[in-house]
Structures are given as structure tokens and as C-alpha cells.
Amino acid sequence: MSQDNVNSKQTPEGENLGVSVVLPILNEERYLDGAIRAILAQRYDGPLEVILALGPSKDRTDEIAAALAAADPRVRLVENPSGRTAAALNLAIAVSRYPIICRIDGHAEISPTYIADAVRTMSQTGAVNVGGIMAASGVGAFERAVATAMRSPLGVGAARFHVGGKAGPADTVYLGVFNKEALQAVGGYDERFTRAQDWELNFRLRQAGGIIWFDPQLVVTYRPRPNFRALAKQYFEYGRWRRAVIRSHKGTINFRYLAPPVTVAITALSLLLGALVNPVLFLPAGLYLLGNLVGSFVIGKDLKEKVTLPAILATMHFSWGIGFITSPKGLV
Numbered sequence: 001m002s003q004d005n006v007n008s009k010q011t012p013e014g015e016n017l018g019v020s021v022v023l024p025i026l027n028e029e030r031y032l033d034g035a036i037r038a039i040l041a042q043r044y045d046g047p048l049e050v051i052l053a054l055g056p057s058k059d060r061t062d063e064i065a066a067a068l069a070a071a072d073p074r075v076r077l078v079e080n081p082s083g084r085t086a087a088a089l090n091l092a093i094a095v096s097r098y099p100i101i102c103r104i105d106g107h108a109e110i111s112p113t114y115i116a117d118a119v120r121t122m123s124q125t126g127a128v129n130v131g132g133i134m135a136a137s138g139v140g141a142f143e144r145a146v147a148t149a150m151r152s153p154l155g156v157g158a159a160r161f162h163v164g165g166k167a168g169p170a171d172t173v174y175l176g177v178f179n180k181e182a183l184q185a186v187g188g189y190d191e192r193f194t195r196a197q198d199w200e201l202n203f204r205l206r207q208a209g210g211i212i213w214f215d216p217q218l219v220v221t222y223r224p225r226p227n228f229r230a231l232a233k234q235y236f237e238y239g240r241w242r243r244a245v246i247r248s249h250k251g252t253i254n255f256r257y258l259a260p261p262v263t264v265a266i267t268a269l270s271l272l273l274g275a276l277v278n279p280v281l282f283l284p285a286g287l288y289l290l291g292n293l294v295g296s297f298v299i300g301k302d303l304k305e306k307v308t309l310p311a312i313l314a315t316m317h318f319s320w321g322i323g324f325i326t327s328p329k330g331l332v
Helices: 003-007 032-040 061-071 085-094 114-125 141-150 180-185 197-207 228-248 255-276 279-299 303-326
Strands: 019-025 048-054 075-079 100-103 108-110 129-136 174-179 212-222
Touching: 019 032, 019 085, 019 114, 032 048, 032 061, 032 108, 048 061, 048 085, 061 075, 075 085, 085 180, 085 197, 100 114, 100 180, 114 129, 114 174, 114 212, 129 141, 141 303, 174 180, 174 197, 174 212, 180 197, 197 212, 197 228, 228 255, 228 303, 255 279, 255 303, 279 303
Parallel strands: 019 048, 019 100, 048 075, 129 212
Antiparallel strands: 100 174, 108 212, 129 174
8 A cells, every 4th residue: 555545544633533442352350341431431522332342251251241231332242252352353343333443452441531632643643543551550469560560661671652752653552543444454453463463463554654653642551460370471472473473574673572582592591501611601690680680679669569570570571582482483
């Protein structure tokens, strides 16, 4: 698609365009009600619908979703038998009525003017996708510590949607509010990707000449994983699928994505050579540990976080790195 074709898909002025909010839903019993109520309470003048693509949940998610749909006709339900995120989003978009698509997760809550602000920003910038801050916020002590790590460059690098920054064009954004026509023109979400489907989609939108726009005024409250096992699995999959994107789209790698696998490799080599050759070779692993401890002390908000954060940061770094290194070539 040419630059001119993409630019022709700009959002008209005004905040009265219809918006279809699409959510992939799977095992969201804890947070689904709050997520949907935050959407329905939006201060937005245009028509709004909420489409929940329901995967095969093992908790009370479907029951909660049915109650929400019964209570408000703006809430619609579609079945997503595979449970995969990209498939869920495509199914919801396929039945959507309106020209703006707002992608939200079932464990996230948007700020009261999120949709109005995003539609206005699309109109002003001509962007095909607008997104903002992934404001990680935990409920319990462990989740709060993970949130601190996720909002720090020490945990996730310098991505603006994690740590903030100036408004402007970006490679990718968290979730996103899309021009539906531009989204459909590039084929929607690639259902081969279990993770990293947002980054992969935004890459194709940019390749087609579209603008991806970061706006720090757009805030989405994100609920982190509740324990080490879930956190490790999440970041392992992030690393695994981020490498799959790199294999599919050459030239998309940068140092931020290489930092975790390089850290894994250097630390493992340091421990092995330190044990087999000379103790002085433990130094690189020791430096990582020292940096982790000092960084945790600096960013931790209280003593409990300062104590917990070294293990949380190591889990995020090493899970991502191992996932990246072991990502099989046939994944996509």
C-alpha cells in the first residue's frame, strides 16, 4: 500500500465516530468486570460497542461476560474456540460495526477519557494506530513489585509505552486504537503469532506507510502476573515470539531485544568458566547480580519490594532471554 493510500484513511475531525472496543477474553474472572465497566463509563460522545471474543475459559469468565451482556446492550459476545489472542481479535473485528477499533485486554482498565483522547489524536496526527502508557499496577505485594519492575528501564528497557516519554511516532504502542480500514487493508492480526502479535501488526502498518503514534496522555492500567511461575511463563513466551517476529521481518532487531539473551549467555558462560577454569571468571555474573541488587534498592518503593525485586528482575530477564535463544525456527 502506498503512503498516499494510507494517509487517505485518516480519521475525520470530531469525536462522534463510532468505536468498536474488542477484547480477547480467556480466564479473566478476576478483572473482567472492572475492565468492561471502565469501557462503558467512557466520556465519549459517539456510539460505542464492546465485543468480547470468548475463549474456552476454565473459571467464571463466561458467566461474568454473559451477565455484562445482559445488563447492557452495547456488550456483545462472540465465540473464539481456539482461545488464541490474534484469532479472537480478528473474530471481534469481523463483526464490528464502527470505523474505529479500540483493542483492550480483559485484565486492563482504560482511563475515563481514553477513547475520546485517542480519537482526537488520530484526527490531529493522521495516525492509523494510537496508543499510550501501559501503567502496570498490582493488587497484592508481589504484583506491585512486578509493576515497579515493568515501569522501569531496568526491567523492560526504555520503551516509551512502559516508562513514558514524549508524544510522537513510534515503532509500536501498547494495545492501540486503530483506523479500521487501515487495519483491514493489511490483513488484520497474523494468527500465526501467539505473542508479539501487536508488534508484528504495527510493523506491517508502518511498512504500508501508516503512522503509529504514542501519546502519554492515554493511560491503560495493566494487572501483572500474580506469581513467579506465571511471570516466568509470560516473559519466556515474549522472548520466544519476539524472535519469531525477527525471523519473519528481517531488519527489525535492535539492542533492546538482544540485551536479555546476551545477559543469559554471558552469565551462563561466566558461571561455567568460573567453576572450571578460574574463579576470577565469576566476575561478569557477579556484576550482573550486583547491578540487579543496587537497581532493585533504587527503584523499590519499600523494603519488601527491595527484597523481592532482584528475583523478579532476574525472572523477567532470564525467562525472556532463554525464550529468545530457544525459539524454534518452525514457530512461524
